[in-house]
Amino acid sequence: MSLPLELCCPACRGPLAAWGVGAVCQACDRRYPGDRGYLDFLPELGAAAGDGLGPRLMHSRALARVYERVWRPIFIAAASGGLPDYRAEFELVLSALATAEGGAVVDLSCGPGFTGRRLAESGRFERVFGLDWSLAMLARAAADNRGLMRLVRGDVGHLPFKTGSIAGAHAGAAFHMWPDPSAAVAEVARVLRPGGGFVASTFAYTRGLRRKFEAMLSQVGQFHVFEADQLRGMLSAHGLVDFDSERRGSLIFFWARRAGAPAA
Numbered sequence: 001m002s003l004p005l006e007l008c009c010p011a012c013r014g015p016l017a018a019w020g021v022g023a024v025c026q027a028c029d030r031r032y033p034g035d036r037g038y039l040d041f042l043p044e045l046g047a048a049a050g051d052g053l054g055p056r057l058m059h060s061r062a063l064a065r066v067y068e069r070v071w072r073p074i075f076i077a078a079a080s081g082g083l084p085d086y087r088a089e090f091e092l093v094l095s096a097l098a099t100a101e102g103g104a105v106v107d108l109s110c111g112p113g114f115t116g117r118r119l120a121e122s123g124r125f126e127r128v129f130g131l132d133w134s135l136a137m138l139a140r141a142a143a144d145n146r147g148l149m150r151l152v153r154g155d156v157g158h159l160p161f162k163t164g165s166i167a168g169a170h171a172g173a174a175f176h177m178w179p180d181p182s183a184a185v186a187e188v189a190r191v192l193r194p195g196g197g198f199v200a201s202t203f204a205y206t207r208g209l210r211r212k213f214e215a216m217l218s219q220v221g222q223f224h225v226f227e228a229d230q231l232r233g234m235l236s237a238h239g240l241v242d243f244d245s246e247r248r249g250s251l252i253f254f255w256a257r258r259a260g261a262p263a264a
């Protein structure tokens with residue numbers, strides 16, 4: 001299978017060439033296997049990645065099996081204080097990625113891949129990548145993929161994409177799990193083309209009594225909870241502008257675009 005032109009070596013950003021069903025970096029000679037339905041840019045990491053209970057759970061095969069239908073809806077309901085409405089969430093993602101139509105988009109931390117598959121099925125994008133670092137999540141994503149996404153195993157802190165090659169990026173319910181969200185945003189900003197859209201959802205503190213619940217959730221699950229202004233500041237520090245957001249309880253959906261105009 002040919003290699004998508006957006007990909008590069010995440011270690012040295014050198015160009016890649018096909019190596020069997022995988023890829024080899026033509027600059028540093030690192031080899032990335034591709035025989036499990038995804039290109040593995042973290043072959044040296046094995047199954048271990050992530051610190052803290054919440055992040056570690058994402059590497060469990062049992063969780064990956066029930067994530068979309070059980071785990072996620074329960075978490076979204078608890079965080080938003082209402083019934084989960086994935087259809088509305090997906091519409092919001094699609095509209096935030098309107099400027100990416102015709103280009104390559106990436107579903108960052110795609111988990112078992114349900115949003116990335118829907119983005120591909122929408123027919124609006126030239127190519128859809130699904131990226132995650134969990135072997136368990138990617139095994140599910142690969143099993144259900146039906147050739148829709150180009151799946152890659154990678155770390156959001158070292159994206160395997162060329163600078164300015166990606167038209168839009170989505171990160172659903174993942175920001176709080178990332179070990180270094182600011183470093184990941186820097187990477188998102190690097191790979192987005194000028195004008196490219198970024199849309200994400202995560203947990204953010206509300207006011208009043210609920211704050212205590214949010215702080216407890218963050219301690220027990222060992223993941224981040226953000227202040228809304230902190231997210232705006234983080235994105236703008238890395239050149240992502242026109243920040244906007246929508247709240248549903250402790251959930252925040254936010255979007256921005258890389259500064260600059262798209263090439264004509």
Ligand SMILES: C[S@@+](CC[C@H](N)C(=O)[O-])C[C@H]1O[C@@H](n2cnc3c(N)ncnc32)[C@H](O)[C@@H]1O
Binds near residue numbers: 050058132
């Ligand atoms: C709660 S799940 C979100 C899955 C899906 N995007 C959704 O909308 O529900 C968080 C995902 O982030 C992934 N993840 C956490 N840290 C990551 C990192 N540094 N690089 C890539 N993926 C990461 C986990 O493996 C997990 O699949």
